[in-house]
Amino acid sequence: MKNQFGKYTRERVSNIPFDATDDFYKEYKEKIAQFVGQAVYIYSFEKNRMLFANGWEDMLGYKDEEITLLKIVSSTSKRHSNFSNELNDKSLQYLKDIKEDLNKYSFTIEVEKIHKNGEIIPIFSRVGVYKSMDGTILELIGISEKIHSRKLGNIMQYAAFGPETSGFEETLNEQLFNQLAISRKEKEALELAAKGYAFKEIADKLNVSQSAIEKRMIPLYKRFDVKSLPHLISFAHDNYIL
Structure with a gap:
Protein backbone atom coordinates (compact mmCIF):
# COMPACT_ATOMS: atom_id res chain seq x y z
CA MET A 1 0.00 0.00 0.00
CA LEU A 176 -3.55 25.76 -1.48
CA PHE A 177 -4.49 28.55 -3.91
CA ASN A 178 -4.00 26.51 -7.07
CA GLN A 179 -6.03 23.57 -5.82
CA LEU A 180 -9.68 23.08 -6.79
CA ALA A 181 -10.92 23.74 -3.28
CA ILE A 182 -12.94 26.25 -1.29
CA SER A 183 -12.50 27.19 2.36
CA ARG A 184 -15.17 27.76 4.98
CA LYS A 185 -14.75 31.56 4.88
CA GLU A 186 -14.75 31.66 1.07
CA LYS A 187 -17.92 29.58 0.94
CA GLU A 188 -19.54 31.76 3.63
CA ALA A 189 -19.01 34.85 1.47
CA LEU A 190 -20.10 33.05 -1.70
CA GLU A 191 -23.35 31.90 -0.08
CA LEU A 192 -24.26 35.52 0.68
CA ALA A 193 -23.27 36.65 -2.82
CA ALA A 194 -25.57 33.97 -4.23
CA LYS A 195 -28.41 35.54 -2.25
CA GLY A 196 -27.82 38.85 -4.02
CA TYR A 197 -25.76 40.75 -1.47
CA ALA A 198 -23.05 43.14 -2.69
CA PHE A 199 -19.51 42.82 -1.36
CA LYS A 200 -20.00 45.75 1.04
CA GLU A 201 -23.21 44.20 2.38
CA ILE A 202 -21.45 40.84 2.82
CA ALA A 203 -18.65 42.59 4.70
CA ASP A 204 -21.17 44.25 7.02
CA LYS A 205 -22.93 40.96 7.71
CA LEU A 206 -19.67 39.14 8.46
CA ASN A 207 -18.22 42.07 10.40
CA VAL A 208 -15.09 42.34 8.27
CA SER A 209 -13.79 44.91 5.79
CA GLN A 210 -14.89 45.02 2.17
CA SER A 211 -11.29 44.37 1.12
CA ALA A 212 -11.34 41.15 3.20
CA ILE A 213 -14.39 39.97 1.24
CA GLU A 214 -12.73 40.88 -2.05
CA LYS A 215 -9.69 38.82 -1.02
CA ARG A 216 -11.99 35.86 -0.42
CA MET A 217 -14.09 36.18 -3.56
CA ILE A 218 -11.86 37.50 -6.37
CA PRO A 219 -9.36 34.58 -6.28
CA LEU A 220 -12.26 32.16 -6.86
CA TYR A 221 -12.70 33.56 -10.40
CA LYS A 222 -9.21 32.48 -11.42
CA ARG A 223 -9.21 29.28 -9.39
CA PHE A 224 -12.43 28.00 -10.99
CA ASP A 225 -11.86 29.67 -14.39
CA VAL A 226 -15.06 31.74 -14.37
CA LYS A 227 -15.58 35.21 -15.84
CA SER A 228 -18.29 36.76 -13.69
CA LEU A 229 -20.12 36.47 -10.39
CA PRO A 230 -23.21 34.85 -11.98
CA HIS A 231 -20.87 32.34 -13.67
CA LEU A 232 -19.17 31.65 -10.31
CA ILE A 233 -22.53 31.08 -8.59
CA SER A 234 -23.68 28.78 -11.39
CA PHE A 235 -20.39 26.88 -11.16
CA ALA A 236 -20.86 26.53 -7.38
CA HIS A 237 -24.33 25.04 -7.85
CA ASP A 238 -23.14 22.65 -10.56
CA ASN A 239 -20.35 21.40 -8.27
CA TYR A 240 -22.51 20.97 -5.14
CA ILE A 241 -20.84 23.84 -3.28
CA LEU A 242 -24.14 25.70 -2.85
Whole structure:
Protein backbone atom coordinates (compact mmCIF):
# COMPACT_ATOMS: atom_id res chain seq x y z
CA MET A 1 0.00 0.00 0.00
CA LYS A 2 1.49 3.34 -1.09
CA ASN A 3 1.86 6.08 1.51
CA GLN A 4 0.03 9.04 -0.05
CA PHE A 5 0.87 11.79 2.45
CA GLY A 6 3.05 14.68 1.33
CA LYS A 7 6.77 14.95 1.92
CA TYR A 8 6.53 16.37 5.43
CA THR A 9 4.28 13.65 6.84
CA ARG A 10 5.26 10.67 4.69
CA GLU A 11 7.68 9.23 7.23
CA ARG A 12 5.30 9.86 10.13
CA VAL A 13 2.34 7.75 8.99
CA SER A 14 2.41 4.03 9.61
CA ASN A 15 0.42 0.94 8.76
CA ILE A 16 0.41 -0.23 12.39
CA PRO A 17 -2.94 -0.68 14.20
CA PHE A 18 -3.57 -0.24 17.90
CA ASP A 19 -2.56 -2.82 20.49
CA ALA A 20 -5.66 -3.79 22.49
CA THR A 21 -3.49 -5.01 25.37
CA ASP A 22 -1.69 -1.75 26.08
CA ASP A 23 -2.73 0.87 28.60
CA PHE A 24 -3.31 3.58 25.98
CA TYR A 25 -6.07 1.59 24.31
CA LYS A 26 -7.71 0.73 27.62
CA GLU A 27 -7.58 4.36 28.76
CA TYR A 28 -9.03 5.77 25.53
CA LYS A 29 -11.70 3.10 25.30
CA GLU A 30 -13.04 4.44 28.59
CA LYS A 31 -12.32 8.10 27.88
CA ILE A 32 -13.25 8.73 24.23
CA ALA A 33 -16.93 9.31 23.50
CA GLN A 34 -18.26 6.83 20.95
CA PHE A 35 -21.39 7.71 18.95
CA VAL A 36 -23.42 5.70 16.45
CA GLY A 37 -22.53 6.75 12.92
CA GLN A 38 -19.10 8.10 13.83
CA ALA A 39 -15.64 6.61 13.45
CA VAL A 40 -12.78 7.87 15.59
CA TYR A 41 -9.06 7.25 15.90
CA ILE A 42 -6.14 8.47 17.98
CA TYR A 43 -2.76 8.26 16.31
CA SER A 44 0.59 8.67 18.08
CA PHE A 45 3.50 10.33 16.26
CA GLU A 46 5.64 9.36 19.23
CA LYS A 47 4.88 5.63 18.87
CA ASN A 48 4.19 5.79 15.12
CA ARG A 49 0.95 3.81 15.34
CA MET A 50 -2.71 3.91 16.26
CA LEU A 51 -3.52 4.05 19.95
CA PHE A 52 -7.28 3.70 19.60
CA ALA A 53 -9.92 3.22 16.91
CA ASN A 54 -13.68 2.73 16.94
CA GLY A 55 -16.46 2.57 14.34
CA TRP A 56 -14.36 1.86 11.26
CA GLU A 57 -16.06 -1.36 10.24
CA ASP A 58 -19.36 0.47 9.74
CA MET A 59 -17.59 3.41 8.11
CA LEU A 60 -15.09 1.78 5.71
CA GLY A 61 -15.42 -1.97 6.24
CA TYR A 62 -12.21 -2.42 8.24
CA LYS A 63 -12.34 -3.88 11.73
CA ASP A 64 -11.15 -1.48 14.39
CA GLU A 65 -8.23 -3.75 15.24
CA GLU A 66 -6.97 -3.62 11.62
CA ILE A 67 -7.55 0.03 10.71
CA THR A 68 -4.40 2.16 10.43
CA LEU A 69 -3.76 5.77 9.54
CA LEU A 70 -2.16 4.65 6.30
CA LYS A 71 -5.33 2.70 5.38
CA ILE A 72 -7.46 5.76 6.09
CA VAL A 73 -5.23 8.02 3.99
CA SER A 74 -4.93 5.52 1.15
CA SER A 75 -8.70 4.96 0.96
CA THR A 76 -9.31 8.48 -0.41
CA SER A 77 -10.82 8.44 -3.90
CA LYS A 78 -8.56 9.28 -6.82
CA ARG A 79 -10.24 12.60 -7.62
CA HIS A 80 -9.92 13.83 -4.03
CA SER A 81 -6.58 12.34 -3.02
CA ASN A 82 -4.27 15.12 -4.23
CA PHE A 83 -6.02 17.89 -2.32
CA SER A 84 -6.65 15.75 0.76
CA ASN A 85 -2.97 14.88 0.96
CA GLU A 86 -1.94 18.50 0.42
CA LEU A 87 -4.27 19.70 3.16
CA ASN A 88 -2.94 17.11 5.60
CA ASP A 89 0.64 17.99 4.76
CA LYS A 90 0.29 21.79 4.78
CA SER A 91 -1.67 21.72 8.02
CA LEU A 92 0.95 19.70 9.86
CA GLN A 93 3.74 21.82 8.41
CA TYR A 94 1.98 24.92 9.78
CA LEU A 95 1.44 23.35 13.18
CA LYS A 96 5.06 22.28 13.61
CA ASP A 97 5.94 25.94 14.16
CA ILE A 98 3.20 26.57 16.74
CA LYS A 99 4.43 26.40 20.33
CA GLU A 100 1.33 27.35 22.33
CA ASP A 101 -2.30 26.16 22.48
CA LEU A 102 -1.74 23.36 19.96
CA ASN A 103 -4.83 21.54 21.22
CA LYS A 104 -6.96 24.44 19.91
CA TYR A 105 -6.05 23.70 16.28
CA SER A 106 -7.99 21.44 13.94
CA PHE A 107 -9.13 21.21 10.34
CA THR A 108 -12.09 19.67 8.55
CA ILE A 109 -12.55 18.26 5.07
CA GLU A 110 -15.35 16.75 3.01
CA VAL A 111 -13.85 13.86 1.12
CA GLU A 112 -14.71 10.67 -0.72
CA LYS A 113 -13.36 7.46 0.76
CA ILE A 114 -13.40 4.02 -0.83
CA HIS A 115 -15.03 1.33 1.31
CA LYS A 116 -13.28 -2.02 1.57
CA ASN A 117 -15.98 -3.39 -0.77
CA GLY A 118 -15.23 -0.71 -3.41
CA GLU A 119 -18.18 1.56 -2.68
CA ILE A 120 -17.58 5.34 -2.67
CA ILE A 121 -18.44 6.86 0.74
CA PRO A 122 -18.74 10.67 1.14
CA ILE A 123 -17.31 11.57 4.56
CA PHE A 124 -16.94 14.67 6.71
CA SER A 125 -13.76 14.41 8.77
CA ARG A 126 -12.25 16.54 11.50
CA VAL A 127 -8.61 16.14 12.56
CA GLY A 128 -7.18 17.91 15.58
CA VAL A 129 -4.30 17.90 18.01
CA TYR A 130 -5.22 15.61 20.90
CA LYS A 131 -2.02 15.75 22.94
CA SER A 132 1.14 17.86 22.75
CA MET A 133 4.18 18.67 24.87
CA ASP A 134 6.59 21.62 24.66
CA GLY A 135 5.27 22.65 21.26
CA THR A 136 5.46 19.16 19.75
CA ILE A 137 2.40 17.23 18.55
CA LEU A 138 2.31 13.83 20.20
CA GLU A 139 -1.15 12.59 19.22
CA LEU A 140 -3.83 13.40 16.66
CA ILE A 141 -7.54 12.66 16.94
CA GLY A 142 -9.69 12.10 13.88
CA ILE A 143 -13.48 11.89 13.83
CA SER A 144 -15.45 11.01 10.69
CA GLU A 145 -19.09 10.62 9.76
CA LYS A 146 -20.87 9.85 6.51
CA ILE A 147 -22.47 12.66 4.50
CA HIS A 148 -26.03 11.60 3.69
CA SER A 149 -27.60 14.91 2.65
CA ARG A 150 -25.85 15.68 -0.66
CA LYS A 151 -23.31 14.64 -3.24
CA LEU A 152 -19.69 15.75 -3.31
CA GLY A 153 -18.33 17.39 -6.43
CA ASN A 154 -14.82 17.86 -7.75
CA ILE A 155 -14.33 20.97 -5.59
CA MET A 156 -13.06 20.11 -2.13
CA GLN A 157 -14.50 21.90 0.89
CA TYR A 158 -12.39 22.47 3.99
CA ALA A 159 -11.98 24.64 7.07
CA ALA A 160 -9.25 25.33 9.60
CA PHE A 161 -9.75 26.34 13.22
CA GLY A 162 -7.44 27.82 15.81
CA PRO A 163 -7.13 30.83 18.11
CA GLU A 164 -8.66 33.94 16.48
CA THR A 165 -5.30 35.56 15.77
CA SER A 166 -3.65 32.42 14.38
CA GLY A 167 -4.46 32.96 10.69
CA PHE A 168 -4.49 29.17 10.24
CA GLU A 169 -7.18 29.06 7.55
CA GLU A 170 -5.83 32.14 5.77
CA THR A 171 -2.36 30.58 5.57
CA LEU A 172 -3.78 27.37 4.13
CA ASN A 173 -5.82 29.37 1.59
CA GLU A 174 -2.62 30.96 0.29
CA GLN A 175 -0.69 27.68 0.16
CA LEU A 176 -3.55 25.76 -1.48
CA PHE A 177 -4.49 28.55 -3.91
CA ASN A 178 -4.00 26.51 -7.07
CA GLN A 179 -6.03 23.57 -5.82
CA LEU A 180 -9.68 23.08 -6.79
CA ALA A 181 -10.92 23.74 -3.28
CA ILE A 182 -12.94 26.25 -1.29
CA SER A 183 -12.50 27.19 2.36
CA ARG A 184 -15.17 27.76 4.98
CA LYS A 185 -14.75 31.56 4.88
CA GLU A 186 -14.75 31.66 1.07
CA LYS A 187 -17.92 29.58 0.94
CA GLU A 188 -19.54 31.76 3.63
CA ALA A 189 -19.01 34.85 1.47
CA LEU A 190 -20.10 33.05 -1.70
CA GLU A 191 -23.35 31.90 -0.08
CA LEU A 192 -24.26 35.52 0.68
CA ALA A 193 -23.27 36.65 -2.82
CA ALA A 194 -25.57 33.97 -4.23
CA LYS A 195 -28.41 35.54 -2.25
CA GLY A 196 -27.82 38.85 -4.02
CA TYR A 197 -25.76 40.75 -1.47
CA ALA A 198 -23.05 43.14 -2.69
CA PHE A 199 -19.51 42.82 -1.36
CA LYS A 200 -20.00 45.75 1.04
CA GLU A 201 -23.21 44.20 2.38
CA ILE A 202 -21.45 40.84 2.82
CA ALA A 203 -18.65 42.59 4.70
CA ASP A 204 -21.17 44.25 7.02
CA LYS A 205 -22.93 40.96 7.71
CA LEU A 206 -19.67 39.14 8.46
CA ASN A 207 -18.22 42.07 10.40
CA VAL A 208 -15.09 42.34 8.27
CA SER A 209 -13.79 44.91 5.79
CA GLN A 210 -14.89 45.02 2.17
CA SER A 211 -11.29 44.37 1.12
CA ALA A 212 -11.34 41.15 3.20
CA ILE A 213 -14.39 39.97 1.24
CA GLU A 214 -12.73 40.88 -2.05
CA LYS A 215 -9.69 38.82 -1.02
CA ARG A 216 -11.99 35.86 -0.42
CA MET A 217 -14.09 36.18 -3.56
CA ILE A 218 -11.86 37.50 -6.37
CA PRO A 219 -9.36 34.58 -6.28
CA LEU A 220 -12.26 32.16 -6.86
CA TYR A 221 -12.70 33.56 -10.40
CA LYS A 222 -9.21 32.48 -11.42
CA ARG A 223 -9.21 29.28 -9.39
CA PHE A 224 -12.43 28.00 -10.99
CA ASP A 225 -11.86 29.67 -14.39
CA VAL A 226 -15.06 31.74 -14.37
CA LYS A 227 -15.58 35.21 -15.84
CA SER A 228 -18.29 36.76 -13.69
CA LEU A 229 -20.12 36.47 -10.39
CA PRO A 230 -23.21 34.85 -11.98
CA HIS A 231 -20.87 32.34 -13.67
CA LEU A 232 -19.17 31.65 -10.31
CA ILE A 233 -22.53 31.08 -8.59
CA SER A 234 -23.68 28.78 -11.39
CA PHE A 235 -20.39 26.88 -11.16
CA ALA A 236 -20.86 26.53 -7.38
CA HIS A 237 -24.33 25.04 -7.85
CA ASP A 238 -23.14 22.65 -10.56
CA ASN A 239 -20.35 21.40 -8.27
CA TYR A 240 -22.51 20.97 -5.14
CA ILE A 241 -20.84 23.84 -3.28
CA LEU A 242 -24.14 25.70 -2.85
